Every structure is written in C-alpha cells, then in structure tokens.
Amino acid sequence: MAAQVQQEAAVGPAHDSVREREIGIEQEHLDRVYHRLEEKIHEAEFLMDDAVKRGQVGTPGALAERDAQVYRAGIHLNRLNNEYEDFLFGRIDLLLGKDGEKGPDGAYTAVEPAEGAVRDDATADIAETLHIGRMGVLDEDYAPLVIDWRAPAAAPFYRSTPVAPGRVVRRRVIRSKGRRVLGVEDDLMRPELTASLDGHELAVVGDGALMAALGRARSHSMRDIVSSIQAEQDMVIRAPAASVTYVEGGPGTGKTAVALHRAAYLLYQDRRRYAGGILVVSPTPLLVAYTEGVLPSLGEEGQVAIRALGSLADGMEATLYDSPAAARVKGSSRMLKVLRKAARGALERTDSPSRLRVVAMGRRLELEAGELDRIRQTALSGTAPVNLLRPRARKLLLDALWARSGAAGRHSDPELAAELRSSFDEDVTGEDDFTAFLDAWWPELTPREVLTAMADEKRLGRWARRTLNPGEVRRVARSLRRDGLTVHDVALLDELHAILGLPARPRKKRELDPLDQLTGLDELMPVREESQRERAERLARERTEYAHVIVDEAQDLTPMQWRMVGRRGRHATWTVVGDPAQSSWSDPDEAAEAREEALGTRPRRRFTLTVNYRNPSEIAELAAKVLALAMPGSEPPSAVRSTGVRPRFVTTGDGDGRGEDRGKGALGRTVRREAARLLDLVDGTVGVVVAMDRREEAARWLAGLGDRVVALGSLEAKGLEYDATVVVSPAEIADESPAGLRVLYVALTRATQQLTVVSGERDEPDAAGVPDLLRD
Ligand SMILES: Nc1ncnc2c1ncn2[C@@H]1O[C@H](COP(=O)(O)OP(=O)(O)OP(=O)(O)O)[C@@H](O)[C@H]1O
Numbered sequence: 001m002a003a004q005v006q007q008e009a010a011v012g013p014a015h016d017s018v019r020e021r022e023i024g025i026e027q028e029h030l031d032r033v034y035h036r037l038e039e040k041i042h043e044a045e046f047l048m049d050d051a052v053k054r055g056q057v058g059t060p061g062a063l064a065e066r067d068a069q070v071y072r073a074g075i076h077l078n079r080l081n082n083e084y085e086d087f088l089f090g091r092i093d094l095l096l097g098k099d100g101e102k103g104p105d106g107a108y109t110a111v112e113p114a115e116g117a118v119r120d121d122a123t124a125d126i127a128e129t130l131h132i133g134r135m136g137v138l139d140e141d142y143a144p145l146v147i148d149w150r151a152p153a154a155a156p157f158y159r160s161t162p163v164a165p166g167r168v169v170r171r172r173v174i175r176s177k178g179r180r181v182l183g184v185e186d187d188l189m190r191p192e193l194t195a196s197l198d199g200h201e202l203a204v205v206g207d208g209a210l211m212a213a214l215g216r217a218r219s220h221s222m223r224d225i226v227s228s229i230q231a232e233q234d235m236v237i238r239a240p241a242a243s244v245t246y247v248e249g250g251p252g253t254g255k256t257a258v259a260l261h262r263a264a265y266l267l268y269q270d271r272r273r274y275a276g277g278i279l280v281v282s283p284t285p286l287l288v289a290y291t292e293g294v295l296p297s298l299g300e301e302g303q304v305a306i307r308a309l310g311s312l313a314d315g316m317e318a319t320l321y322d323s324p325a326a327a328r329v330k331g332s333s334r335m336l337k338v339l340r341k342a343a344r345g346a347l348e349r350t351d352s353p354s355r356l357r358v359v360a361m362g363r364r365l366e367l368e369a370g371e372l373d374r375i376r377q378t379a380l381s382g383t384a385p386v387n388l389l390r391p392r393a394r395k396l397l398l399d400a401l402w403a404r405s406g407a408a409g410r411h412s413d414p415e416l417a418a419e420l421r422s423s424f425d426e427d428v429t430g431e432d433d434f435t436a437f438l439d440a441w442w443p444e445l446t447p448r449e450v451l452t453a454m455a456d457e458k459r460l461g462r463w464a465r466r467t468l469n470p471g472e473v474r475r476v477a478r479s480l481r482r483d484g485l486t487v488h489d490v491a492l493l494d495e496l497h498a499i500l501g502l503p504a505r506p507r508k509k510r511e512l513d514p515l516d517q518l519t520g521l522d523e524l525m526p527v528r529e530e531s532q533r534e535r536a537e538r539l540a541r542e543r544t545e546y547a548h549v550i551v552d553e554a555q556d557l558t559p560m561q562w563r564m565v566g567r568r569g570r571h572a573t574w575t576v577v578g579d580p581a582q583s584s585w586s587d588p589d590e591a592a593e594a595r596e597e598a599l600g601t602r603p604r605r606r607f608t609l610t611v612n613y614r615n616p617s618e619i620a621e622l623a624a625k626v627l628a629l630a631m632p633g634s635e636p637p638s639a640v641r642s643t644g645v646r647p648r649f650v651t652t653g654d655g656d657g658r659g660e661d662r663g664k665g666a667l668g669r670t671v672r673r674e675a676a677r678l679l680d681l682v683d684g685t686v687g688v689v690v691a692m693d694r695r696e697e698a699a700r701w702l703a704g705l706g707d708r709v710v711a712l713g714s715l716e717a718k719g720l721e722y723d724a725t726v727v728v729s730p731a732e733i734a735d736e737s738p739a740g741l742r743v744l745y746v747a748l749t750r751a752t753q754q755l756t757v758v759s760g761e762r763d764e765p766d767a768a769g770v771p772d773l774l775r776d
Pocket residue numbers: 210213214223224225228229230233249250251252253254255256257258579582613614718719720721749
C-alpha cells in the first residue's frame with residue numbers, strides 16, 4: 001500500500017526551470033562526490049605503488065605492512081573502478097532530530113523530529129540533507145557526502161511515508177549515469193508543511209520514481225531496486241539475521257528482489273560473520289541467470305553463491321525435468337526409506353563373490369554364501385553410513401575365519417591368545433585374495449552407482465516394498481534409465497551421499513598467501529591472479545555449509561530438496577521467501593513438514609508483502625480468476641499500476657478448430673504471429689509460455705524472431721518476467737499435473753505490460769475467445 005500512498009503524494013509537474021535548477025544542484029553534489037573519489041583513487045594508487053616497493057624489502061614487518069596497505073588500497077580501487085549507473089541515487093531533507101546526536105556515519109541518529117522543529121504556522125527549516133548511494137563517501141572533514149544505502153542513517157529514505165514521515169520532509173530519487181545527473185523525482189512526506197532550505201522554499205519536482213522504474217522495459221537480466229525499495233520491503237531487507245525470516249507474498253511483490261538486497265544488507269552489517277558464505281537457492285538455471293547481476297550491481301559478489309536446485313550438489317548441473325508423475329514420487333519423503341534400503345542393497349552386485357577362501361597359519365579356511373550373508377546383515381544393522389561400515393564388516397569376517405581356524409581355544413593365557421589372534425589377522429589381511437574379496441564383496445559405493453542400481457525395476461521393487469506401489473516403482477526405474485540427470489535426481493544423489501558417507505574429497509592444495517590471513521576481507525582484493533568471480537565459484541564448490549541460506553520460490557521445494565538444502569545450513573540463519581499459491585509441488589503439506597524439519601526449532605519471524613509491482617491491474621485481475629480456482633479464499637496482492645491495456649484473447653485450432661487460422665500447424669502460426677505483434681509493441685522482452693511437453697515445438701515456432709523473444713515450459717517461467725507474454729493453451733498447462741492450476745497462475749503473472757492468451761479447442765473458448773478457465 002505504501003507505494004500507492006506515495007504516488008498520490010507526489011506533487012505534479014513543476015516548472016521546467018525549477019527542474020533544471022534542481023538537477024543543477026544535484027549535479028554540483030555529484031561533482032563533489034566524484035572529485036572526492038578521484039582523490040581517493042590517487043591515494044589508493046599511491047598506496048599500491050608504495051606497497052609494491054616495500055614488498056621488495058622482504059622482511060616480515062614489511063610484509064605485514066604491505067598486506068595492510070594493499071588491502072586498504074585494494075578496497076578503494078576495486079570499488080571505484082566499478083562505475084555503476086546511479087552511483088548516487090537518493091536524497092532526504094530532514095527536520096532537526098530529537099537529541100542532536102550523530103552516529104558513526106556522521107548523520108543525526110534521531111528518527112523523530114525535535115520539539116519545535118515545526119513551527120505553529122506549519123513552517124519549518126531543513127536541518128540536515130543526506131545523499132544516499134551504493135557506497136558511503138566521506139569528505140575531507142569526515143562529513144558524509146554519500147551514505148551507504150544499507151547504513152542505519154539511510155533507513156528513513158525507504159521507511160518514511162506520509163503516514164509515518166519521521167524527520168523526512170522531502171524524499172528525492174536522483175537518476176544519474178556515470179557523472180551526469182539526468183533527472184530528479186520527489187515525494188513529499190509532509191505535504192502540509194512549508195519547509196525552507198537555506199532560506200529558500202523547498203522545491204518539488206517530478207511525478208514518482210517508482211512508476212518510472214516499473215514502466216521500464218525488461219531485459220534478460222533483473223535490475224536492482226535500490227533507489228525505490230518500498231517501506232514493507234525495507235522491513236524485510238533490514239530484519240535482524242537471527243533464526244528464520246519467513247516472507248510470503250503473491251507474484252510480483254518483490255520477493256526475489258528483496259531476498260537479493262537482503263544478502264547485500266547482511267554482508268554490509270556483518271562481513272566477518274558472513275565470510276562463511278551466503279547461499280541463494282533458486283529453482284531454475286534460467287532464474288539464476290536472470291538474477292545473478294543484481295548483487296554485483298550492489299557492489300557484492302564474492303561471498304554469495306546463487307545456485308539452481310539442479311546444481312546444488314557437488315559438480316552436478318541437472319537441467320532435465322521428470323514427468324510430473326515421476327517427479328511426484330522422486331521428490332517425496334518416502335524416497336528416504338527407499339534410498340536407505342538401496343544403499344545397503346546395492347552392495348550385493350551380480351558379480352559379488354559367493355564364497356571367501358583364504359590360507360592362514362597353514363590352513364585353508366572358507367566362508368560360504370549363507371555365512372557371508374549373515375555377516376553382511378550384522379555389519380549393516382543400525383544407521384551408520386554404509387561406506388564407513390566396511391572396517392566393521394572386515395572385522396566380522398576375520399572373527400568368523402578365526403572361529404573356523406580352531407585356534408581360538410589354543411591358549412588360556414589372554415596375552416598369548418591376543419598375540420596369536422593378531423598374527424592370524426595379519427596373516428589373513430596380508431593375502432591378496434582377502435583384499436580382492438573385500439573390494440568385490442563390500443565395494444566403496446558412489447551415489448551414482450546406487451542410483452544406477454535403482455534403475456533395475458526388480459531390485460528397486462525389492463527395496464521399495466511397502467513404500468512405493470508397483471506403478472510408482474516402474475515410473476522411477478524407467479526415469480532413471482534415461483540419459484542424463486534430472487533436477488530431482490540431484491536431491492536423491494545428495495541424500496545418498498549422506499547415507500553412504502563418502503570420505504570427503506581431498507581439497508586442492510593452494511599456495512600459501514599471506515593475504516589470506518586477513519580473514520574474510522581478502523575477496524575484496526583486485527590485484528590477484530584469481531578474479532573475484534572465480535574465487536566465489538571455487539569457494540562455492542569447496543563449501544558444503546553456509547552462514548546464511550536464502551531460499552527463493554520456497555513453495556516449490558520438494559521434501560527431498562528441503563533435506564538437501566537443510567544440510568547446507570545446519571548452523572545457518574535463514575531467509576525463506578515464497579508463495580504457496582504458486583507451488584508446483586503436488587503435496588504442499590508434505591513439503592511444509594520437510595521444510596519445518598530443515599529449519600529446525602529456530603524461531604520464525606514472518607513478513608507478508610502485499611503490493612504487486614510487476615503486473616498492471618488488467619493482468620492481475622485476470623490471474624486472480626485462476627487463483628480463486630487454484631486456492632479458493634486466498635487474497636491476490638494489489639497491483640500498483642494500470643496500463644489501460646486489457647489482455648488479448650486469440651483462438652486457434654489444428655484441424656477444424658474455430659479460430660481464424662484452422663489448418664494443420666495453426667497453433668504454431670498463431671503463436672508466432674502474436675509474438676511478432678508483441679515484439680512490435682514493446683521495447684523489451686517477450687515470453688511465450690507453453691505446457692512442458694511443447695517446449696521444443698514452441699522454440700521452432702519462434703525461430704528467426706530474434707533474441708528478445710523466448711519460449712518457456714510452464715515450470716521454467718518461475719520467477720521470470722517479460723514486457724509481454726503469450727500464454728498458450730491454459731487448459732494444457734492446467735492439466736499437466738495435480739498442481740496445474742497453480743502453475744497456470746504463475747504463467748499468467750509474468751508480464752509487466754501486455755498479455756495475450758492463445759486457446760486451442762481444449763480450452764473451450766467462448767465467442768470472445770476467452771477460455772473456460774479464465775471466464776467469470
Ligand atoms: N520497490 C520496487 N521498486 C521498483 N521495482 C520493484 C520494486 N519491488 C519490486 N519491483 C519489481 O517488480 C518485479 C517483481 O519483483 P520480483 O521478481 O522480485 O517479485 P516476486 O515476488 O519474486 O515475484 P514471483 O513470485 O512472481 O517470482 C521486478 O521487476 C522488480 O524489479
């Protein structure tokens with residue numbers, strides 16, 4: 001709601017000369033900021049040069065000094081070389097604060113105005129002006145030229161509203177590119193006041209920065225929202241990192257944007273604590289690619305790993321999808337029982353030896369199949385990791401052979417008996433036959449081997465008895481016989497990794513670097529052989545646990561995926577963002593249970609986001625009809641703007657359909673024509689969303705239309721957005737799976753400007769082309 005209130009409060013078109021003057025004022029400030037930055041660059045370059053010279057001395061003292069200098073200079077250079085758009089983007093003009101105390105960033109700390117700051121005749125003086133930007137800059141007297149957007153002093157820029165203005169009189173968004181100020185947009189938080197700054201009345205320019213941001217064309221990369229974060233979003237971004245922060249909100253409420261800004265905020269707050277890494281879990285590689293530019297634009301990348309669910313486990317990169325029926329079984333927590341049995345059962349391979357023969361102390365000893373089986377079962381009792389049980393199995397084999405040898409009763413003196421036994425063990429284990437037997441009979445299993453064994457329907461049927469029904473066994477076994485890994489296989493492999501207890505892979509030896517001793521700070525260094533990105537990648541590969549875990553689109557994680565993610569944040573704090581109404585998982589209750597288990601007993605702090613910043617109201621209203629079917633009684637978020645353009649409905653039919661184009665291939669031709677039409681109407685991207693098994697076909701329909709348009713399966717559309725979308729056959733999408741209506745709700749909420757719905761016959765369109773599912 002905050003956004004709407006602010007929009008109404010914006011004061012309309014100011015005179016052009018006022019606008020020019022205000023832009024000039026901000027330009028002067030930006031010039032000062034750059035001047036100061038240049039001084040810092042010179043200082044940094046000097047420090048770097050000097051440090052290199054000192055480094056040549058080579059004494060330990062000089063080395064430590066060099067480290068500290070290089071480190072400080074590196075921070076400056078690294079940041080200054082990243083000249084982002086909107087380096088400086090905000091300004092607040094404030095009334096005198098209550099207590100007149102200043103915080104470490106040089107700004108007054110009071111949130112509320114001092115008594116008497118507003119005079120009886122509703123006039124007031126501006127006592128403090130703060131500029132907000134991507135990083136803090138102090139002038140030569142340590143007064144703030146720019147406040148970092150994450151600093152406490154910047155909070156009123158985001159939090160202040162006309163209902164609760166605090167000290168803020170005017171909130172200004174400044175648009176700049178490099179060194180040039182392009183525009184300013186003001187919101188008055190205290191419109192009833194006549195406020196003066198340096199003896200002049202405060203000017204008000206523009207008609208709303210938020211609307212300008214929302215109306216911008218979309219590209220294939222998400223933009224940061226640092227200059228227009230809304231109050232309810234800011235509450236989430238700055239929530240303390242204790243325990244679990246849980247955020248719900250409908251489509252387009254900014255959950256993904258908020259989650260990413262929160263990562264940047266947490267790093268700013270406590271960089272040392274988050275040296276342990278922040279993991280952002282995303283549902284698809286497409287969403288990872290879409291969002292991965294946001295953190296670098298906020299000046300953060302080294303410590304944050306954004307991973308798709310299919311790439312979360314070591315070295316895997318799964319992009320294939322299972323059929324909904326197979327996915328439903330593979331994602332279910334029932335698989336845990338099956339995997340435990342499979343991990344044990346997979347020890348019995350077709351080439352497993354059925355007898356053990358050794359010669360010890362001059363005697364030929366033998367263990368038969370029955371005895372070996374019994375030993376295996378004894379060794380496997382309990383829940384210890386299978387690969388770690390090999391020493392126990394080895395010991396049991398030796399016990400059995402010892403019993404066969406008849407030597408057990410030979411000595412009554414315990415010391416002599418122990419000596420004899422130990423030389424017996426040495427004798428046996430020194431034999432190549434014994435080692436070869438052990439390797440074949442108790443091989444060290446890998447998760448892949450076990451998963452491959454599960455592709456055998458008969459064996460899987462045995463391991464899944466009383467857990468899965470025969471139809472489910474068939475589906476899982478068949479899906480595992482396919483080439484390539486599916487996204488759901490990755491969670492199974494990760495679980496098997498835990499069940500088997502593979503010894504950790506030896507870490508690659510790294511050269512000793514004295515800079516590494518500056519824990520958690522070294523990723524800021526620019527002058528290194530390894531780039532920040534490479535380092536982040538390497539750390540992410542080596543890292544198995546994180547200090548903070550952010551789960552995006554949390555409603556979609558299956559129980560098995562929750563277990564996988566949970567293992568990466570056993571000692572972490574969490575931010576979990578999602579929308580139950582968009583869940584593509586068939587059994588939300590089962591997933592909720594697994595989520596609760598992964599998050600443990602940590603206290604939860606809950607937030608709800610209520611404003612849809614993506615869809616115009618015309619599209620949001622249509623989507624709400626599907627929401628009412630998918631989750632009766634749930635409230636859609638309220639759309640913040642309207643475009644006046646209603647969704648367009650087009651019918652078609654292969655064969656003898658009722659659409660304009662009825663011949664064979666009519667659907668493809670129609671979709672292509674509609675996509676081309678939208679490409680003409682919008683400047684940015686167009687997404688064509690189809691049922692999952694039409695993906696390849698749809699890519700062919702769009703061939704040659706250029707890279708502003710993409711074809712997507714319904715599940716791939718998750719979290720993404722486009723200027724315009726074509727949703728193809730709502731009925732096909734809804735019928736795909738038990739969660740089909742919720743998936744359709746996702747598909748219908750991807751557009752920022754225009755939506756076209758193309759129906760086939762299955763959609764039963766009415767005379768106006770509106771499909772059955774989208775009618776009142
Ligand atoms: N305060 C804001 N200022 C400007 N743009 C915003 C703001 N909040 C959100 N947006 C924009 O709205 C769009 C939707 O945001 P986002 O993708 O984070 O929503 P979401 O809640 O994750 O949606 P979904 O549930 O559909 O995935 C994005 O383009 C985002 O940049």
